[in-house]
Each structure stands twice: as C-alpha cells, then as structure tokens.
Amino acid sequence: MPEIRFGPAGIPLGCEGTTLDAISYCKKIGLGAMEVEFVRGVKMGSEKALEAGKKAKELDIKLSCHCPYWINCCAKEEQKLSASVRNLMETARAAFALGASPIVFHTGFYMGRTPSQCRPLVLQTLQKTLDKMDEEGIKGVALGAELTGKHSAYGNLEEIIDLSHEFGLKKLQPVVDYGHYHARIGRLREKKDFEKILSQIENSLGSAATKDFHCHFSEISYSDAGELSHLELGKDEPPFAPLAKVFIEHGWSGKVICETPLLEQDALKLQKIYIAEKR
Numbered sequence: 001m002p003e004i005r006f007g008p009a010g011i012p013l014g015c016e017g018t019t020l021d022a023i024s025y026c027k028k029i030g031l032g033a034m035e036v037e038f039v040r041g042v043k044m045g046s047e048k049a050l051e052a053g054k055k056a057k058e059l060d061i062k063l064s065c066h067c068p069y070w071i072n073c074c075a076k077e078e079q080k081l082s083a084s085v086r087n088l089m090e091t092a093r094a095a096f097a098l099g100a101s102p103i104v105f106h107t108g109f110y111m112g113r114t115p116s117q118c119r120p121l122v123l124q125t126l127q128k129t130l131d132k133m134d135e136e137g138i139k140g141v142a143l144g145a146e147l148t149g150k151h152s153a154y155g156n157l158e159e160i161i162d163l164s165h166e167f168g169l170k171k172l173q174p175v176v177d178y179g180h181y182h183a184r185i186g187r188l189r190e191k192k193d194f195e196k197i198l199s200q201i202e203n204s205l206g207s208a209a210t211k212d213f214h215c216h217f218s219e220i221s222y223s224d225a226g227e228l229s230h231l232e233l234g235k236d237e238p239p240f241a242p243l244a245k246v247f248i249e250h251g252w253s254g255k256v257i258c259e260t261p262l263l264e265q266d267a268l269k270l271q272k273i274y275i276a277e278k279r
C-alpha cells in the first residue's frame, strides 16, 4: 500500500451491496480507503457498523465518514444548532463503531452575516459536540471540517485551519477539498498552486498536519458563486499530478477520497498517478 490511501466517496459503482460488501470490493480492486456516506442521514445500526468496522480492519481499508449535508453549525435558530450537534453525534457514534475517522462535515452558511459573526456560533456547536463525544467515550474520531465550494458557505482554507487551531488537530482536522478550492478560492493549475495550500497548512498547524491527513479530490465545474458540479477526471480542472508531486516532496501521508461521479474508477486513476509520480 502507498503511504497515501485512495478510495471512493461511498459504495463503489461496481458494487451492488452494503458498506460491508463495499469494503471487500475496494480491497479486491486495490484501493486502501473508503468514505462511508451519511450525507442523507445516519441509517446504519451499531451492529452493522461494528461488523463493517471489523471487516475494514481485517482487510486494512481505512474508513472515514461524511456527515449529513443539512448540518449548519452557525444556524440562526437554536433548534437548527441542536439538530447539528445531534447529526454530528449520530455520525460520530457510527464512526466509532466503524473505526472510522474523520467525520467530514460542512460547517455552515453565513446567511448574510460576516465570518466573524458566525465564528462564535461555530465554535460553540463544535465544542458541544466534542464534549458529548467525550461524555460518551467516543475516542479516535476526529471532526473533519471540509473546505466548502460556495462563497456563501463557512469554510475557506483559513477558516478550517482556524478551527483546527482552536480545538487541536487530534479533535478537528482540516479536510481540503481540492475541487472546492479550485472552484471557490483560486484556480489550481501548477505545482506552486498546490504547494501554497500545503505550506499554509504546515506553517499554521505544524508537521503533525502532514501525517494522516484527509482530503477530497474531484474535478469540478464552477461559476462566480463557486462550485457547480463534480466532474469525472480528464479535463485537469484541477489536475491531480502536480498535487501528487507536492504530497511526495513534502512527505505527506494520509487519505485521498475521490468524489468524482466515477468514484472507484477515478480513485484508481488518482492512485496510478500518485504511484507514477513516486517512481
């Protein structure tokens, strides 16, 4: 297995089955990771999660989870804030049983407010979640704040690094989605564009951030408002090879989850590019 694992966001297209089957399928085709998608709610019981977690451990497939989409850690209504804690907790419990980390979430939406108005709410919601995780003895599961693709969403690179600073890398790790960055913040074309991101993370969070990182990769279409949709590989929007080069030169190890419509097929392509760059 390479030091960077690759895997699909969800059950591979070629696998007609459950998460358990999907883990075996990833192993069979030569992938080393998979993200379990709870984007439309956590519907996996603890027994199933434990069983899948056991299988993943046995086959050495590293798991992570994606939290429900409707989480909004800086919602204006108290009810929505507590629902966000509840959704994060449901995912955290499933992740704990699965042996998965991090649980990736989209922080929230500015909804007409400035980032600094939203930040205290975000911190409060995440602190509540981390306290509850502690209370329940959920260990080894980090929150993964994703770099979001729309200008209206909390979660640019500085904001997710800031959250890691606040809670510590072990409890909250930044999850760079390179497609989202490409769409939202700046066009990623060459090595130096990717280098800037990795250096910013290293300079702010230290070398610990280079070990066991977690990220998303997809090609993407975009408008002035940011991301439109995820695309399969082939157009270099953004390209992966320069990023693979920077990962190798900076000695990063961790996981790359492929979020293109072709899931495992493109994950294998990304892995192939990475291996070729390593030689």
Ligand SMILES: [Zn+2]
Binding pocket: 066, 104, 105, 106, 146
């Ligand atoms: Zn996401």
